[in-house]
Amino acid sequence: xxxxxxxxxxxxxxxxxxxxxxxxxxxTTNHKDIGTMYLWFSFAMFLxxxxxxxxxxxxxxxxxxxxxxxxxxxxxxxxxxxxxxxGAVMPAFVGLANWMIPLMVGAPDMALPRMNNFSFxxxxxxxxxxxxxxFMEGGGPNFGWTFYAPLSTTYAPASVTFFIxxxxxxxxxxxxxxxxxxxxxxxLRAPGMTLMKMPxxxxxxxxxxxxxxxxxxxxxxxVTMMLMDIHFGTSFFSxxxxxxxxxxxxxxxxxxxxxxxxxxxxxxxxxxxxxPTFARKPLFGYTSMVYATASIALLSxxxxxxxxxxxxxxxxxxxxxxxxxxLIAVPTGVKVFNWAxxxxxxxxxxxxxxxxxxxxxxxxxxxxFSGLMLAIAPAxxxxxxxxxxxxxxxxxxxxxxxFGIFASAYYWLPKWTGHMYDETLAKLHFWMSFIGMNMAFxxxxxxxxxxxxxxxxxxxxxxxxxxxxxxxxxxxxxATQLLFLFIVIKCIRGGKPAPAKPWDGADGLEWTVxxxxxxxxxxxxxxVK
Amino acid sequence: MAGAKTHDPYxxxxxxxWPIIATVGMFVTVFGVGTWFNDMKAGHESSHGxxxxxxxxxxxxxxxxxxxxxVIKESRGGLYSPQMDRSFRWGMSWFIFSEVMFFxxxxxxxxxxxxxxGPWLGGEGDKGVxxxxxxxxxxxxxxxxxxxxxKYPAPEGIISPWGLPLLNTILLVSSSVTLTLAxxxxxxxxxxxxxxxxxxxxILGLAFLGFQAEEYIHAYNELGLTLGSGIxxxxxxxxxxxxxxxxxxxxxxxxxxxxxxxKGHFNADQHFGFEAASWYWHFVDVVWIGLFxxxxxx
Ligand code: HEM
Ligand SMILES: [Cu+2]
Numbered sequence: 001x002x003x004x005x006x007x008x009x010x011x012x013x014x015x016x017x018x019x020x021x022x023x024x025x026x027x028t029t030n031h032k033d034i035g036t037m038y039l040w041f042s043f044a045m046f047l048x049x050x051x052x053x054x055x056x057x058x059x060x061x062x063x064x065x066x067x068x069x070x071x072x073x074x075x076x077x078x079x080x081x082x083x084x085x086x087g088a089v090m091p092a093f094v095g096l097a098n099w100m101i102p103l104m105v106g107a108p109d110m111a112l113p114r115m116n117n118f119s120f121x122x123x124x125x126x127x128x129x130x131x132x133x134x135f136m137e138g139g140g141p142n143f144g145w146t147f148y149a150p151l152s153t154t155y156a157p158a159s160v161t162f163f164i165x166x167x168x169x170x171x172x173x174x175x176x177x178x179x180x181x182x183x184x185x186x187x188l189r190a191p192g193m194t195l196m197k198m199p200x201x202x203x204x205x206x207x208x209x210x211x212x213x214x215x216x217x218x219x220x221x222x223v224t225m226m227l228m229d230i231h232f233g234t235s236f237f238s239x240x241x242x243x244x245x246x247x248x249x250x251x252x253x254x255x256x257x258x259x260x261x262x263x264x265x266x267x268x269x270x271x272x273x274x275x276p277t278f279a280r281k282p283l284f285g286y287t288s289m290v291y292a293t294a295s296i297a298l299l300s301x302x303x304x305x306x307x308x309x310x311x312x313x314x315x316x317x318x319x320x321x322x323x324x325x326x327l328i329a330v331p332t333g334v335k336v337f338n339w340a341x342x343x344x345x346x347x348x349x350x351x352x353x354x355x356x357x358x359x360x361x362x363x364x365x366x367x368x369f370s371g372l373m374l375a376i377a378p379a380x381x382x383x384x385x386x387x388x389x390x391x392x393x394x395x396x397x398x399x400x401x402x403f404g405i406f407a408s409a410y411y412w413l414p415k416w417t418g419h420m421y422d423e424t425l426a427k428l429h430f431w432m433s434f435i436g437m438n439m440a441f442x443x444x445x446x447x448x449x450x451x452x453x454x455x456x457x458x459x460x461x462x463x464x465x466x467x468x469x470x471x472x473x474x475x476x477x478x479a480t481q482l483l484f485l486f487i488v489i490k491c492i493r494g495g496k497p498a499p500a501k502p503w504d505g506a507d508g509l510e511w512t513v514x515x516x517x518x519x520x521x522x523x524x525x526x527x528v529k
Numbered sequence: 530m531a532g533a534k535t536h537d538p539y540x541x542x543x544x545x546x547w548p549i550i551a552t553v554g555m556f557v558t559v560f561g562v563g564t565w566f567n568d569m570k571a572g573h574e575s576s577h578g579x580x581x582x583x584x585x586x587x588x589x590x591x592x593x594x595x596x597x598x599x600v601i602k603e604s605r606g607g608l609y610s611p612q613m614d615r616s617f618r619w620g621m622s623w624f625i626f627s628e629v630m631f632f633x634x635x636x637x638x639x640x641x642x643x644x645x646x647g648p649w650l651g652g653e654g655d656k657g658v659x660x661x662x663x664x665x666x667x668x669x670x671x672x673x674x675x676x677x678x679x680k681y682p683a684p685e686g687i688i689s690p691w692g693l694p695l696l697n698t699i700l701l702v703s704s705s706v707t708l709t710l711a712x713x714x715x716x717x718x719x720x721x722x723x724x725x726x727x728x729x730x731x732i733l734g735l736a737f738l739g740f741q742a743e744e745y746i747h748a749y750n751e752l753g754l755t756l757g758s759g760i761x762x763x764x765x766x767x768x769x770x771x772x773x774x775x776x777x778x779x780x781x782x783x784x785x786x787x788x789x790x791x792k793g794h795f796n797a798d799q800h801f802g803f804e805a806a807s808w809y810w811h812f813v814d815v816v817w818i819g820l821f822x823x824x825x826x827x
Contacts, residue, residue, distance in 0.1 A: 115620075158567050162559075169559065179623045188539065188616075217631035217633075218634045221631055231570055235760050235763055236763055238681075241681035247641050312656060314655035
């Protein structure tokens with residue numbers, strides 16, 4: 001490690017480039033390298049989780065059992081959910097944070113660069129463990145991504161033990177990543193970059209990091225209780241010993257609801273940067289955006305039992321969680337109004353990042369409305385565990401989280417690669433994704449309201465038409481993502497050289513450095529006025 | 530922000546092998562534990578689990594020495610600016626916050642069972658219909674009868690708070706005091722009192738652990754209070770057990786600080802390593818107060 005010390009004193013102007021070969025990536029402490037790895041890892045998981053979704057949709061193409069056995073179908077829904085949530089969406093946002101937060105606040109790197117590398121490499125380890133369960137005796141996790149006890153304890157396949165440890169590794173990774181983000185934002189801002197001057201992406205990530213540190217340990221706690229119930233005879237989730245399976249749900253959803261905000265708040269932030277750029281107007285209501293984000297985050301700790309209306313909680317509980325949930329619609333509404341007002345009378349152009357952002361606002365709002373419907377406790381007795389729920393959370397996750405990630409990727413690709421991406425292909429990617437996802441998920445509202453249950457490989461004949469449409473849309477959406485891969489590779493390998501600021505309406509420190517951003521940026525902090 | 534004019538460059542370490550070694554170590558460790566647990570449950574005679582686990586543990590130990598060693602070297606090499614110091618402080622504080630939330634999950638479970646699930650199972654309150662599962666089951670806390678004693682034999686008694694637990698409370702609170710005295714000595718560069726107070730803190734911590742072990746043996750052998758004796762035993766051992774694990778870690782941290790102090794590390798102004806360990810120790814102490822009140826007394 002003496003090499004480290006040798007480099008240290010030269011930190012002023014000593015700009016060495018990246019090391020060569022594989023070891024560059026394995027040993028790196030550079031926030032841009034680590035961000036890149038997070039993003040590629042996330043995309044790989046998106047394709048893996050996506051292929052599980054394709055298996056699900058292929059099976060549901062027609063009623064009856066055709067392709068897979070119910071037991072395997074359960075493993076597919078479970079792994080699809082887990083891989084998408086923990087492998088695709090969360091790492092993508094951490095990757096964006098790694099790349100952009102130091103650039104946006106004028107920091108030389110993340111605050112704790114070696115820990116940053118550790119956070120990343122734990123993920124491939126965790127997912128190797130998780131995915132390997134599919135090949136174990138008795139099969140992989142088959143209890144849904146929510147892994148309710150006793151399905152995940154008494155009745156679980158043996159591989160659940162490895163599932164638990166995979167979750168531990170992911171949690172460790174997330175907590176360390178979040179600590180890094182907070183330390184960077186609170187401690188490494190350039191002189192003059194006050195909190196209320198930070199780009200919203202930085203603000204939303206600050207709040208997301210807080211949520212992560214608050215709830216990932218609770219997830220660790222709940223899987224630890226499972227582990228003890230399974231292997232050491234405790235009775236946390238067994239009523240026979242005085243415990244309660246419903247306890248599992250409370251602890252899980254105390255993590256689970258903030259988790260959904262962890263997946264959406266960074267997207268809020270990114271879209272809040274992108275819309276002003278392409279509307280060529282400053283963001284409407286910056287301060288209210290910050291406060292709305294903070295109130296959403298705080299409220300998200302008080303609504304968890306809206307996932308449990310049908311499990312048998314006391315009436316006061318039903319009422320409290322119903323009204324608290326509806327309250328969240330207020331700050332969320334503030335955000336949507338602000339985005340709309342930002343666009344109002346702007347001189348808008350619709351490059352790919354903007355297309356994805358506008359679709360984000362509209363479609364996320366649809367997901368928000370179906371969420372409000374689900375929040376009505378008496379109505380939820382009808383909707384619970386039907387495809388209506390699947391429609392709801394895919395409207396917030398696909399055009400919400402995923403479109404937010406696509407928008408960010410297109411927005412910052414020129415900065416990352418130094419090339420403009422192919423706008424025509426990107427627009428094609430957008431329209432195919434837009435049509436595909438609506439076709440896949442909109443009909444799910446109808447079959448759900450009519451009573452089609454989720455997580456079941458077969459269904460009543462009367463749902464046949466809508467399901468076929470859903471599946472075709474899903475296949476189209478899935479195939480389109482290979483086009484995205486192609487566009488990104490093409491952009492990395494060449495294309496029109498990108499200027500430092502490729503978007504004329506853009507604002508922020510990240511556009512003051514050349515494109516591609518040099519390996520080391522802001523070794524001496526810039527002055528922010 | 531270290532001031533516009535006089536900022537030292539923020540230290541960004543060059544490439545490092547420790548994170549990947551840590552990852553491999555963790556992966557091997559959890560894979561080993563998982564294999565071990567599963568073989569145990571399946572009733573297999575022999576298992577590779579313990580061996581794999583042990584190998585992973587060795588890698589982790591090597592990593593911890595190497596990584597912390599590198600950080601200590603850099604710190605003593607004067608590479609860290611006050612800004613870097615603040616990063617470490619933020620890092621450690623948020624880490625402790627995450628630990629608070631980890632314990633919160635188990636405390637939450639305890640409260641939920643005592644105030645909701647338990648009474649319902651006993652036929653009281655809003656959801657008292659749950660009693661039809663085991664009609665006649667009566668709920669009380671501490672729970673000295675389980676709904677299904679065949680599966681979860683109830684404990685015959687529980688640990689009285691006014692014996693060993695009270696003693697342990699006194700030990701741990703005193704250890705927080707001695708540690709603070711050590712910290713004061715550090716700030717004044719009084720090395721001998723520093724060593725004495727710190728050594729005393731470590732001894733108090735070890736004594737705590739010894740009594741805790743004695744309490745566990747008593748619970749298992751004489752009271753039938755075990756992990757498997759229903760929800761009382763489950764919450765009791767989960768909370769006190771994880772706390773004990775944290776005390777162990779804290780003792781380890783403090784011992785390393787002690788060794789570093791013997792080697793002449795730290796001075797009146799720069800001793801974040803020591804401070805981090807002492808923050809951790811105070812945190813563990815506060816958790817114990819919570820345990821004493823909610824697990825033992827109430
Ligand atoms: C290619 C696009 C996608 C398709 C076609 C798709 C399809 C599906 C289907 C059909 C189900 C329901 C299975 C069932 O209940 O029978 C499902 C469940 C789920 N999906 Fe997706 N999905 C896609 C993308 C995503 C994304 C991007 C996310 C998250 C960020 C996601 C998260 C989930 C979750 C959490 C579940 C619940 C799993 C469970 O029931 O335990 N999906 N998906
Ligand atoms: Cu929720």
